[in-house]
Amino acid sequence: MGKLIVLSLDESERNIYDKILEIVSEADISIDREVDVNLGEIQIGELVIIPGQHRVLRQGKEVNLTNIEFRILYMLAIHQGITLSKEKIYNYVWNGEYLQDDSNITSHVRRLRKKIENDPSQPEYIQTVRGVGYKINSLKRE
Secondary structure, eight states: OOOOOOOOOOGGGHHHHHHHHHHHHTTTOOOOTTSOTTOOSEEETTEEEEGGGTEEEETTEEOOOOHHHHHHHHHHHTTTTOOEEHHHHHHHHHOSOOOSOTHHHHHHHHHHHHHHOSSTTSOSSEEEETTTEEEEOOOOOO
């Protein structure tokens, strides 16, 4: 089972990251070089995700998320527009073997939608891709 590692680096730490990539490229490990290592704040529509502080703002107001809700939202946010399987989300959030039980993820996404969506029954942010998983849309700020 694979693991996902997300790094947020200052400019001075970039050379360390480059050295890690050099070492890892010689090993049998997959690295997603497309992920921006200087993520900082992630803005999606009216949402601002601040990973280093484990905070989410919606229209400038703090949204209180559980650790699991934050990890699900963050995982989707760093992969905007890409459908992630429930298995991939589960493995990232719980660091464990996926037990083919979608109810746990589904219930956390439902609670997350209640906290970040204007109308959770018609979500703008977290979209369900039937039979596959979830994705978060890139929304322009109005």
